[in-house]
Amino acid sequence: MSEYDAVVVGAGVIGLSTAYHIKCKHPSSRILVVDKFKSAGQGSTAKSMSAFRCLFSSKVNYLLSDSSVDFYFYVQSQLSVDLKLAFVGYLWLLSSGEYEEMRPILNGLAASNLKHEEYEAEELAKRLGLNVHLAGDEEAEIIGLKDVYKGVFIPKAGIIDADCVTKFYEEEFLKLGGEIRYGVKVEDFLVEPCKPLGLPGEPFFWQESRVSGVKANSGIIKAEKTILAAGAWIPQLLDSVGIECFIKPKKRQVFAIEAKKPALKRLLFTEGFNSVECIPFTILPRPRVLVRPFPTEGVFWLSYADDFPRAFKLEDEPQPEKNFYEYGIYQVLVKYFPQFRDCHPYSAFAGLYEINTLDGHPVIFEEKDLIVVGGASGSGIMKADAIGRIAAALYDGEEYAVLYGDRKFKVSDLSIKERRVEREKLQI
Amino acid sequence: MSEYDAVVVGAGVIGLSTAYHIKCKHPSSRILVVDKFKSAGQGSTAKSMSAFRCLFSSKVNYLLSDSSVDFYFYVQSQLSVDLKLAFVGYLWLLSSGEYEEMRPILNGLAASNLKHEEYEAEELAKRLGLNVHLAGDEEAEIIGLKDVYKGVFIPKAGIIDADCVTKFYEEEFLKLGGEIRYGVKVEDFLVEPCKPLGLPGEPFFWQESRVSGVKANSGIIKAEKTILAAGAWIPQLLDSVGIECFIKPKKRQVFAIEAKKPALKRLLFTEGFNSVECIPFTILPRPRVLVRPFPTEGVFWLSYADDFPRAFKLEDEPQPEKNFYEYGIYQVLVKYFPQFRDCHPYSAFAGLYEINTLDGHPVIFEEKDLIVVGGASGSGIMKADAIGRIAAALYDGEEYAVLYGDRKFKVSDLSIKERRVEREKLQI
Numbered sequence: 001m002s003e004y005d006a007v008v009v010g011a012g013v014i015g016l017s018t019a020y021h022i023k024c025k026h027p028s029s030r031i032l033v034v035d036k037f038k039s040a041g042q043g044s045t046a047k048s049m050s051a052f053r054c055l056f057s058s059k060v061n062y063l064l065s066d067s068s069v070d071f072y073f074y075v076q077s078q079l080s081v082d083l084k085l086a087f088v089g090y091l092w093l094l095s096s097g098e099y100e101e102m103r104p105i106l107n108g109l110a111a112s113n114l115k116h117e118e119y120e121a122e123e124l125a126k127r128l129g130l131n132v133h134l135a136g137d138e139e140a141e142i143i144g145l146k147d148v149y150k151g152v153f154i155p156k157a158g159i160i161d162a163d164c165v166t167k168f169y170e171e172e173f174l175k176l177g178g179e180i181r182y183g184v185k186v187e188d189f190l191v192e193p194c195k196p197l198g199l200p201g202e203p204f205f206w207q208e209s210r211v212s213g214v215k216a217n218s219g220i221i222k223a224e225k226t227i228l229a230a231g232a233w234i235p236q237l238l239d240s241v242g243i244e245c246f247i248k249p250k251k252r253q254v255f256a257i258e259a260k261k262p263a264l265k266r267l268l269f270t271e272g273f274n275s276v277e278c279i280p281f282t283i284l285p286r287p288r289v290l291v292r293p294f295p296t297e298g299v300f301w302l303s304y305a306d307d308f309p310r311a312f313k314l315e316d317e318p319q320p321e322k323n324f325y326e327y328g329i330y331q332v333l334v335k336y337f338p339q340f341r342d343c344h345p346y347s348a349f350a351g352l353y354e355i356n357t358l359d360g361h362p363v364i365f366e367e368k369d370l371i372v373v374g375g376a377s378g379s380g381i382m383k384a385d386a387i388g389r390i391a392a393a394l395y396d397g398e399e400y401a402v403l404y405g406d407r408k409f410k411v412s413d414l415s416i417k418e419r420r421v422e423r424e425k426l427q428i
Numbered sequence: 429m430s431e432y433d434a435v436v437v438g439a440g441v442i443g444l445s446t447a448y449h450i451k452c453k454h455p456s457s458r459i460l461v462v463d464k465f466k467s468a469g470q471g472s473t474a475k476s477m478s479a480f481r482c483l484f485s486s487k488v489n490y491l492l493s494d495s496s497v498d499f500y501f502y503v504q505s506q507l508s509v510d511l512k513l514a515f516v517g518y519l520w521l522l523s524s525g526e527y528e529e530m531r532p533i534l535n536g537l538a539a540s541n542l543k544h545e546e547y548e549a550e551e552l553a554k555r556l557g558l559n560v561h562l563a564g565d566e567e568a569e570i571i572g573l574k575d576v577y578k579g580v581f582i583p584k585a586g587i588i589d590a591d592c593v594t595k596f597y598e599e600e601f602l603k604l605g606g607e608i609r610y611g612v613k614v615e616d617f618l619v620e621p622c623k624p625l626g627l628p629g630e631p632f633f634w635q636e637s638r639v640s641g642v643k644a645n646s647g648i649i650k651a652e653k654t655i656l657a658a659g660a661w662i663p664q665l666l667d668s669v670g671i672e673c674f675i676k677p678k679k680r681q682v683f684a685i686e687a688k689k690p691a692l693k694r695l696l697f698t699e700g701f702n703s704v705e706c707i708p709f710t711i712l713p714r715p716r717v718l719v720r721p722f723p724t725e726g727v728f729w730l731s732y733a734d735d736f737p738r739a740f741k742l743e744d745e746p747q748p749e750k751n752f753y754e755y756g757i758y759q760v761l762v763k764y765f766p767q768f769r770d771c772h773p774y775s776a777f778a779g780l781y782e783i784n785t786l787d788g789h790p791v792i793f794e795e796k797d798l799i800v801v802g803g804a805s806g807s808g809i810m811k812a813d814a815i816g817r818i819a820a821a822l823y824d825g826e827e828y829a830v831l832y833g834d835r836k837f838k839v840s841d842l843s844i845k846e847r848r849v850e851r852e853k854l855q856i
Contacts, residue, residue, distance in 0.1 A: 201755055242678060327629055
């Protein structure tokens with residue numbers, strides 16, 4: 001039973017960012033990261049769409065994302081660590097109703113310096129071979145699809161490699177002397193009295209007690225602070241000690257389509273939106289099917305974040321569902337982008353979102369010497385740096401965290417007890 | 429596959445109160461209640477402390493409880509249905525710190541007509557054989573027990589028989605022509621598209637869909653509205669369709685001690701507090717061990733609602749833990765009431781609280797034709813009538829429910845989306 005200053009549960013992008021930022025501030029502290037997988041980022045991090053945007057309706061989400069993206073860009077451009085970050089932009093295709101909903105959000109963000117451009121439907125039709133008029137198409141009407149009225153293009157958005165980001169934090173953490181043990185599965189927390197009496201059966205309910213480490217398949221690991229950054233597995237572990245975190249796991253699926261046909265290849269490498277000369281990450285009108293370009297692989301990734309009646313369910317190996325593509329995504333996609341007709345996925349994968357059901361923001365709080373860092377709700381990679389810095393500030397008992405770019409953030413704003421965030425309206 | 433106007437899942441006190449109040453307003457509607465047990469109120473209802481108080485810090489909780497208690501008293505006194513309701517009162521024993529916390533709450537409730545009386549520690553010592561001075565007692569100091577500074581007595585509070593209340597609603601519901609099927613275990617919801625296309629695999633994610641009944645061990649039961657009132661089992665069922673309710677199950681234990689010894693018998697039948705001439709329901713200083721008199725049986729019921737690290741855990745047959753009494757409750761109890769020295773429980777039982785982790789109030793909301801009624805957080809029996817009336821108003825799409833005593837209540841105040849309640853500070 002070795003004693004650490006901190007043990008971090010979870011070597012996903014959030015856990016490693018947190019471990020790295022703590023270790024930066026405490027080079028001589030013993031910080032251990034444990035993960036049940038055999039290497040970093042093999043849980044939901046690996047199953048991500050690996051894209052980023054700073055377009056959120058909530059100022060907090062905007063700040064978390066914007067400062068993290070600035071940091072990643074700094075890492076890639078100044079530290080010459082290739083994160084495969086590319087500002088391909090996000091293109092939101094909006095029906096007229098959605099455009100009206102989006103306008104006030106865009107106007108609000110313009111004040112925060114987020115730039116955007118608007119496109120008329122006809123121009124997008126020409127540039128992308130996009131079908132913008134669906135009125136009269138019986139199938140589209142049954143599905144409930146609306147005409148594209150406008151497109152909103154966000155240049156500060158794009159794609160990144162989740163694995164490269166994770167590896168960056170892992171390597172930097174190790175360089176600083178941090179320790180990582182893979183293949184260590186945490187089964188429960190170790191709970192001990194703050195003032196042990198040496199009696200069997202402690203802690204009794206009249207004793208103050210605390211989380212003093214974890215019980216893992218490899219044995220007990222004791223620590224001054226235990227940091228839970230296990231993504232979708234957080235609520236299950238917290239339930240075992242009766243702490244609420246307002247996080248629920250939900251499956252998300254990604255389907256990969258090769259851009260083999262000339263028409264699809266032309267679509268993937270559409271010019272004029274970005275310096276990569278590829279189609280932006282594109283969001284169709286409701287239901288918001290997502291099209292992520294993967295230009296280096298000559299591939300599209302397609303996804304859709306379904307709500308009711310998709311279960312909140314923790315699965316160790318969530319599987320993509322063929323019919324989710326065939327009867328779901330494909331039916332919507334092909335109406336707007338006829339280039340996809342008869343295209344079927346050559347591969348697919350599924351991961352788990354760790355959805356914060358209160359307001360769609362991360363939760364970062366401490367209770368009983370246990371620090372919980374999670375609930376990124378499907379935008380963990382694009383916010384991981386900021387989340388790690390805030391968790392590190394909480395670890396130090398600081399009131400404010402300083403995010404990349406010298407932006408101050410009040411740590412308690414993402415806590416449970418003094419939470420202060422507006423509900424996010426742009427979850428996709 | 430028969431079609432009902434409403435199917436209510438759960439024949440506990442909340443489910444039956446809801447079914448009864450809906451049926452009252454819709455005598456010709458087909459309302460079915462199903463429950464996995466063989467008779468009414470066999471889940472957590474049967475495991476309750478069966479006590480009531482109107483003392484809550486939140487005005488909403490006060491109103492729910494106060495109006496329900498008024499209704500139960502009306503049923504017993506005017507309809508001559510014996511609910512074994514007795515106003516034995518609640519006696520809160522408070523340390524000086526707790527008294528300071530309680531004072532503003534009592535002052536606020538005085539405005540709502542809730543009467544209370546204060547007792548000096550010395551008088552309680554005399555009347556109850558209560559040990560009010562623990563300073564200097566080494567064990568008490570280790571446990572962290574404080575001197576009793578004052579007692580606050582609430583006359584409009586007491587004991588009731590959960591089974592009698594449940595049976596009352598069951599009988600009235602049946603008299604009105606309501607249907608109940610016992611031994612029917614709901615395993616999942618039936619989800620169907622609002623506008624079926626007749627395609628296999630429906631509903632697809634681009635279709636609007638709704639809960640159209642339940643899948644039970646006995647087969648499918650279809651209904652216009654499905655009402656989920658399954659207590660601690662609510663979150664598990666809702667998880668299967670990805671709806672958040674902010675309810676977590678937690679085990680609660682009750683230990684029964686016979687008042688055999690003369691000193692204990694004297695304590696149980698303490699005179700001067702109420703017309704029953706028994707000790708009030710008594711709450712010790714923190715940790716708040718609860719002492720419920722059961723004068724007709726010559727018994728005390730003892731309990732304690734432990735928090736961290738007690739798990740949020742759903743168990744079909746939660747068991748009481750011997751050591752929870754021996755090393756927990758007993759150690760605290762005997763310091764204040766030495767009459768309990770060497771007393772051990774002759775029986776014990778455990779049930780599940782359905783804790784609302786947002787604010788300690790019930791949740792009553794509708795989503796996709798599914799009405800959720802739960803989260804009473806350990807005070808379901810004393811609020812069941814009001815909760816049933818509010819759920820019935822929601823069923824009718826009314827903005828306000830009328831509680832017993834002609835008190836109006838805004839239905840959306842207990843919803844998830846437009847929730848408007850202050851966090852409850854007096855959960856015990």
